[in-house]
Amino acid sequence: MNISTTSPARPGSFIRRLNPCGHRTGQWAQILTTSIAHDQEHFLVIYHDSETELLPAEAPGQHYExxxxxxxWNS
Incomplete structure (x- = not known):
């Protein structure tokens, strides 16, 4: 998956997980960048409390809002 500059899944965008796996499901985060981990593209995100997380970038329209x-948000 290659993230384009017109995609809602670009650095600076806000994202929240919809699927029930993960302790921060439903919480908003800001995408800092994309990266490759274990041969898969991920979003590196930061939450309002400065905690960061890698979210798999597969099927973003199905797993994320x-x-x-x-x-x-407290930047």
């Missing part, structure tokens, strides 16, 4: 800056 993209949106505007959350109201509670």
């Amino acid at each position: 993209f949106g505007p800056v959350p109201a509670h």
Whole structure:
């Protein structure tokens, strides 16, 4: 998967996981960059409390929601 600059899954975008795996499901994060880990593309994201996480970038429209800056976001 190659992330284009017009994709909602680009660095600077906000994302939250929809599928129930992961302790931060439903919490907004900001995409910092994409990276390759274990031969798969991932999003490196940061949460409002500065915790970071790698999220698999497979099928982003099925596993993630993209949106505007959350109201509670503390940059």
